[in-house]
Amino acid sequence: MSVKIPFDTLKETTKEAFLHLGLPEEKAELCAQIHCESSADGVESHGMNRIPRFAEYVQKGWIDVHADPELIGRRGAAENYDGHLGIGITNAVFCADRAAELAKEHGIGIVALRNSTHWMRGGTYAWRIAYKDLIGISWIATESCMPMWGSDESSVGNNPFCIAIPREKGPIVVDMAMSQYAYGKLGVYRLAGRQLPYPGGFDKEGNLTTDPGAIEDSRRILPTGYWKGSSLAIALDMAAAMIANGRSGADLDEEGRGSCTGCSQIFIAIDPYMFGDRDALQAMVDHRVEAADSAHPIDPKHPVRCPGESTVARRKKSMAEGVNVDEQVWAQVQALAAGDLNVTDIASK
């Protein structure tokens, strides 16, 4: 069951929870904003639902709430930071903002972050860069959670790749994990007693299946587009680890700390108006969106939408009507805010 909470209330309570966890004021404010925005956008799995697990990690000392990114290398339009196992969100926001500043100066900017922690919703940073009127691209090398194509053993991360296009009417944003479905999504379907709309993995006998429980049992989640998602995931892994001079997914697997602890992330920003007139390019993009959206729909009740459009609509609705939050999660966040730090991660159970 979920409840609808006004955004400001949600954010205030969440910030209070983070303050009780020991986050400095400014970090508590930023993390509260972003967790609440993710839920407002409909990405509850990496918004409010993640707070109990974050609280656990902070208390276990797996995340250092006082660490800040440290500049360890700079060359032209590129910078390298060590995240010192600080908060994934604040580290990543800092690096996304630096990439944007570099792009304003050089046309393109790249920031490579090593030794960070879970950045929660991957798309946050590409969205953020797009709201600065730049194209944003980001990706991560995570620990393994998906078999490489041809294997039945978890051997590569689902390494989300994000790209965002700035647009006055609302950015166009892809936030794409390299598995067809997240494990969180499988759980949602299983609990609802539903089959997946398309095959999401293999069962223990090696058959493609839409049965979420069978995939949870086999741990053989399907890469996006079969061999394609597997290939892109492993290449993104290597690229992130090389550029950041950080850990690959294999390194994370060997360390075994889990949940992106120590991971490498890439943030790229590109000025889309370097070579063209801003108004003309915005008109071109609007025209492109309109052409795509006017493609003949299979079901007239579900017109085609470019990625990100429905997110913008969803956020507007959440801001007007309140943000959907799981009842238990909300109770936990309220407990944290009241100073009771005894929470356990419900969402991943």
Add this chain to the structure above:
Amino acid sequence: MSVKIPFDTLKETTKEAFLHLGLPEEKAELCAQIHCESSADGVESHGMNRIPRFAEYVQKGWIDVHADPELIGRRGAAENYDGHLGIGITNAVFCADRAAELAKEHGIGIVALRNSTHWMRGGTYAWRIAYKDLIGISWIATESCMPMWGSDESSVGNNPFCIAIPREKGPIVVDMAMSQYAYGKLGVYRLAGRQLPYPGGFDKEGNLTTDPGAIEDSRRILPTGYWKGSSLAIALDMAAAMIANGRSGADLDEEGRGSCTGCSQIFIAIDPYMFGDRDALQAMVDHRVEAADSAHPIDPKHPVRCPGESTVARRKKSMAEGVNVDEQVWAQVQALAAGDLNVTDIASK
């Protein structure tokens, strides 16, 4: 039926064909090299098989074999070129090489090309950048050939995205179109009387199918990973068109010239050793590849391979044993080389 032709013979004959088509010496040499390499790597569809269509386009005046890319903008680590409808390969090679030079100088370089023509095998340029010991990324905005997710009408390009990691033992390279299968591949399966290994599109009744002919009839080819490939394709389209100040896929659709005529392309190169020791990073990447490749295989006869590894092996074999070329295509290229310019595009029929 295909024949095996020694690489040098193939290249010499292909170059002669290009000279007869009016290509200047240097361009004929480069294009012959790349078409033959693509076939040697097993990508015949965009290697030798494309030569008859290329010949048709040159003769129709759709490709200007004398045009060169013109610098129309420069800012920091970024450059913008107009391809003037020159040869797709030579335009793209020039821009990939410029991106590499910019990366050597700035750490990262981006070149945005507008108004170009079909670049043949998309991966060519990422491979090329990787062989310069840089990470290469490239993509394109093509005309529509695939329905947007939720539509039954062709409304977005399959816009290949390519990423290549430099590695002494052979680059790791993803060359990934945003459709699960190319139409060329459907034709290969249909002619062989085979079903696709996984659903490749919808039939006219809207059912997912592995029947290649049914998909050719409906023109409802499946995006890679369902909604995901559709989303990434449209975002890449907008990004390329904006940065290059060029045409989007919608613009190409409206002009109706087809086969990427007038398209926008992006080339990014990144120095992976900016912040780390080269030997250590190469060892890290080797370790990552070994960890992935040693994942437990479903079929012990088919061990896991990272993308690009089998291509390197395939090229070695082709160089030693000759390159596989379709008999009819080879006859046509020989005819072109002998000065008979009356060829028709077999491969796409």
